[in-house]
Amino acid sequence: MPKRRTKSSTASVRKPRLPIRKRFGPTSFADAVRLVRGVCRLAGLPSLIDEIRSYGEPTLGAIIEVQDNAALFDWLIVVLSYQGISDRVASAYIEQHGSVTWNEISRSLSRDPSCPKLRSYWHFTGCGYGKALGRCSRPDHYDRCPLPKHRLRNGRLNQTAYSLFLFIRDVTEADFVIWMDDRLADKGFRPTNERLASKRETLIGPLRNVYGVADKVLNLALASILLAADERRPHWRELGGSMIAIDTLVHNFLKRTGVLRALSADHPYGEGCYGSNGCAEIIERVSRRIDTREFNRSFPAYFPRFVQYAIWRFCAQEALNICNGNRMATGKRCRSGWCRLYRKCARRRIRT
Secondary structure (H helix, E strand, O other): OOOOOOHHHHHHHOOOOOOOOOOOOOOOHHHHHHHHHHHHHHHOOOOHHHHHHOOOOOOHHHHHHOOOHHHHHHHHHHHHOOOOOOHHHHHHHHHHHOOOOHHHHHHHHHOOOOOHHHOOOOOOOOOOOEOOOOEOOOHHHHHHOOHHHOOOOOHHHHHHHHHHHHHHHHHOOOOHHHHHHHHHOOOOOOOOHHHHHHHHHHHHHHHOOOOOOOHHHHHHHHHHHHHOOOOOOHHHHHHHHOOOOOOHHHHHHHHHOOHHHHOOOOOOOOHHHHOOOOHHHHHHHHHOOOOHHHOOOOOOOOOHHHHHHHHHHHHOOOOOOOOOOOOOOOOOOOOOOOOOOHHHOOOOOOOO
């Protein structure tokens, strides 16, 4: 007679159930839009344009309105000093040592320095000054050259300052605002993707040849100048609002939250961020679905600069300080359960 199976023996042969692995984070473009809209609600700055216009003394808005060439150069060179290093370190150095001004360089060049590199913007190519090594491509003129005398953080910034000064003096004929007006003049301007991209290149293309500047910092600086314009230049604001600067914080946010994976756009930080289906293009697409008049009625409906800046503020240590490398170790998943986007986020690891 066969043995009867007991309850305990039956349980012992059952296979244990494996836990169902839930995939967190966005899985579609609509999910990505919802997540980024949540960031805009948490970290978006409704006073963004007003703060840009009122920044500094004199204010950026006033500088553009009166076309103060010297003050605009002084503002630009400070902004350009922030590339390649953390904002905190750059600020500390400028606070301690100061920057370089239009008037200082103008006085230096008025003494007719002997170096042929300083004759014009076009002659300046190949200066080669290095602060650490204390030399340049024309050592026979080094001791009498004014360029190394300015106490900037590195030799590249000294070259950037003189290259930008010569660009404004020689290329724009000492009127940077009028030069921008001329390049952006278009009575039939319509802010389509193609027209905005064309106009951005109209400004950035020539400035890309200024020594030591990259597209990211040019987008950052020009966006502020364009957004600070008054109501007489509405097309400036349209263009400035479309300029996006992708830094590691913004790129890592899109990667960590799973937006890049959901849109089949995984790529390393760098040139790919501005390529096809890169970070900048994704923010542009997402911004088409976010009407920023929800945050400030005076904003344009399409305002990718606001969206990108909201992501940056959400992450940056000097702003909301929520999503960055200080909150989670390299290669570790985020465990900030208190974050209001925690359930919507893929919490992917960032490996370096």
